Amino acid sequence: MENRPLEYDYTVTKMFMFTTILLGIVGMLIGVILAFQLAFPGVNLFLGEGLAEYTNFSRLRPLHTDAVIFGFTLSGIFATWYYVGQRVLKVSMAESKLLMFLGKLHFWLYLVTVAAVVVSLFAGVTTSKEYAEFEWPIDIAIVVVWVLFGLGIFGLIGIRREKSLYISVWYYIATFLGIAMLYLFNNMEIPTMLASAPDGSHVGGNWYHSISMYAGTNDALVQWWYGHNAVAFGFTVPIVAMIYYFLPKESGQAIYSYKLSLLSFWGLMFLYLWAGGHHLLYSTVPDWVQTMGSIFSVILILPSWGSAINMLLTMKGEWQQVAASPLIKFMILASTFYMFSTLEGPIQAIKSVNAIAHFTDWIVGHVHDGVLGWVGFMIMAALFHMAPRVFKREIYSKSLMTTQFWIQTLGVVLYFTSMWIAGITQGMMWRAHDEFGNLAYSFIDTVTVLHPYYTIRGVGGLLYLVGFLMFAYNIYKTMSARPVEESELQSASPMGA
Amino acid sequence: MFHWLEKHPFFFSVGVFLVIAFAGLVEILPSFAQASRPVIGTKPYSILETTGRQIYIKNSCNACHSQLIRPFKSETDRYGHYSLSGEYAYDRPFLWGSKRTGPDLMRVGNYRTTDWHENHMKDPAGVVPGSVMPAYRWMYTNIADIPTAYAEQLTNAQFFSVPYNEPIPMKDGTTEVVKMGNNVTQAHAMALAEAKEIAADMKDQNVKDAVARGEIPEIVALIAYLNSLK
Amino acid sequence: MNKLYLWGIIITIIMFAATFYTLVITAGDSGKGLSEILSNDIINSLAIAGAITLVIITVFVVIKYVRQMQTDTAQGQLIDEQWDGIGEYLNEIPKGWGIAFILTMVWGMWYFTIGYPLNAYSQIGEYNEDSAVHNAKFESKYSAITGDRLVDMGKSVFLAECKVCHGLNADGIDGKAADLNVRIEEKTVKFAIENGSNNHLLGSEMPMPDRNGLFNSNTGALITDAEIDIVSKYVANGMSGAGEDVFMGTCAACHGEDGKGMEYVAPSVATFTPELVTNILNHGKKGSIGQMPAFERLNAKQKEAVGAYVTDLSK
């Protein structure tokens, strides 16, 4: 092995860091708008009556979910892959013109696809399937983007110097394979332009429209096999990949236990796919599939917690680092929220609990303590760690970072406690019968009661967004902060006051 | 063994793939044949209903409304009989939703009516004080897209053998036929005939005028779809 | 005590308070106590138990590991390799975790191969049982409900089912549905006279003729526009004011002199009766205002009750 460090090439990483931040802002801004639309329906008209078709809650909601999943989170995954991949495989993108070209192509095609998605969702072109709203032309573009990502992964692996794969790489590979399989099967659809009129005349209609290959219950089964695992391979697996690299790297600590990593990884891979049935409890899918969904969700706690515990134990004896570094705070809290949501999920997956939780805001709360506390915190931490290395400058402001940490933590807490109350209240009100055996509440009673919690959630979300803007500003200013020496970049990231 | 895999990325990836693909094979495939048969009384969507369903999807009503009545007393009291798998046989895509910001709509056609929807979609809070549902006023002027709906009907008939123009058994022992046009002009005429019946129960003069002119505003198609949910 | 535990306890208490508070809200108007809400519906108790378990386990397990950050030190044998400077210890897995993993796996296998098949659970079966219990509980209670209690029960149905169209105060929300505080509105009477009426108001198909079939026996001619106006006002006014003569001459033959209707001939236009409302709920009603849907999912007693409530409203 060489002594001189490799000159890693972060061109593609930088590009994806940019979209991570941009699409993060867009997605979360829309999230805040959605939150206030539910608290104050007048906000549906925030750009006036004339544009209400494009600014109302239902048109914007898929934009929010897709912007934060396929925009913010995916960009973060790509950015970190092109960073982490080089370093743990000990090869530089600069060593292969082809990989460099594919990486850039990956980025630009990705950007074009994102633009197409935004336009199509604003126009109301959607197939309605959650997290898979896109019509087939966009599906094809996504597949191409994904294949390019795969080439980026296996290309780098192909020319690696480090013989065995680091834990993070396992998780990136799994992300690639998992999403590829799931996305393809869930998006089997027939373009309606393939049909012909009985008398042979021209039909017309939108060329991009399609219908699902599956109908009804089957469609639901495939959708939630996908939907659940899109969470698994989009919000869990790649984020675990990140924390396995960035936490030990930033803290300079060795991973607590290889064995624990190993068992957690293979356990997670095997168990996750079975659990999709928990989105379909009490539905018309067969009882046994639902039961499998519940059982496997409960077992899933262990491999999920395994990774989180491994991370917490990696910091054993390092409390002074946690106390001193906001960057490490982000990651420790991310692990904590990961544990919270991977225990909350299984509890909500128990049939009797799901009877209350399903269809309510408790699920939305579960979603956001995962995505805000775990995914969001981890991606921001990753970018904070990468920024000094990528720009060769210290992080602009540590105090800004600390303030951001507390603002966002408060935001997440407000978000999930309010949705916790809202969801359980609503779930119980729907079920309540009065002394005469009649329904105790009409539906609207269960809506108006939520107003205060929707407002609190809006405030929580706003705080999180403000924190994210501080993050964006901090990264932006980093680009012109004090230059740093190579030696300062060994572990803890250099930060300005 | 695992450490060996970690040094051989190809076999590692194959291993991961097999492990993750396994569950799908076991859970999904066996259920397929069983769930797809329609129950007695389930009809394919007419041309105007199909149009309305597309408008429902276009506006992501499923973001707030489910179409799945779970077998609980409280839900059957509120929404009617719990859902049966066969009732969804013609639903491509399915529209169960995953969040009830608003009520379930699986059988809303049983207990809400054209004029109510007309008022409600225009100004939900005006009808139901405290409602957080957005108003959908542009639907009263946007013209519905019949050709795309017709193409969807044709796709259903040609690729999935959905029984248009064929007798369909009803609960009371009779049969009904859902007609589908031979070409897009016929389809439009059929949609218009349905639209006239809906418009007759509506008050909005612009909508009535449009239908009289032979145009079909989106709201008319949407109401046709909502009324068909039973 | 360590600050951490204090925080853990504070967070736990806050979440408990939040959860408790949800029970208070739910109890709200349903006229029930907290314990009743939990004990009547096992699902509620389980959800609350789940929520509480979630908080306690997460908070205290995390605190356990954070304590290790504070007091323990990292040690163990390192793996030979390093990746970008990251090492790995060859430490054993935490025992508790390992045991829990094995136990859950064993439980899962047991549940799927033995527990579940032997249990023979069916969600529809469970539904049928629950409904039977619910119905039995109220079947016995229902027969005892009469008079004011029946009106109360009707109000409870009304608030759950009808207010969406007729409004909280049953005023029809600016003419979007019928105003049920009065027996009948002028425009509804007029519409019935002009177009006839065929809404199963008597439970059977017994139509009322339209204006081309309505003779005023006082004048010996078909009813005129002016007469329609005046008699509509008379009926809508609760059978008072001008127009009595037209009513007597044209309508009383069927609806009775007092407008209270005659069995098998015509319904009451002077007052609501539970039977009238029940018929409307069974068949729906299409009129000048719009369409009122039929309500199959209410049972007979609920219809009777809401009929009593509506009748009471318009008194």
Ligand code: HEM
């Ligand atoms: C052990 C791990 C987990 C289990 C067993 C689990 C279980 C569940 C359950 C039962 C639901 C509700 C389904 C319903 O009733 O509608 C759900 C929804 C959801 N969860 Fe999790 N969860 C887990 C971890 C996570 C994590 C870590 C995240 C994100 C970071 C996450 C994101 C989501 C999302 C986005 C939904 C909403 C899906 C929808 O659109 O309905 N979950 N999860």
Ligand code: HEM
């Ligand atoms: C500023 C922060 C955010 C706010 C205020 C916010 C707000 C919202 C709102 C209001 C909804 C709709 C809930 C409903 O239909 O009742 C929603 C849904 C969702 N959001 Fe966010 N969001 C934020 C950030 C994020 C982030 C960063 C992610 C992912 C990385 C995310 C992922 C999701 C997902 C997956 C759903 C769908 C949940 C479901 O269907 O159950 N959100 N969000």
Ligand SMILES: [Ca+2]
């Ligand atoms: Ca698609």
Ligand SMILES: [Ca+2]
């Ligand atoms: Ca959802």
Ligand SMILES: [Cu+2]
């Ligand atoms: Cu899931």
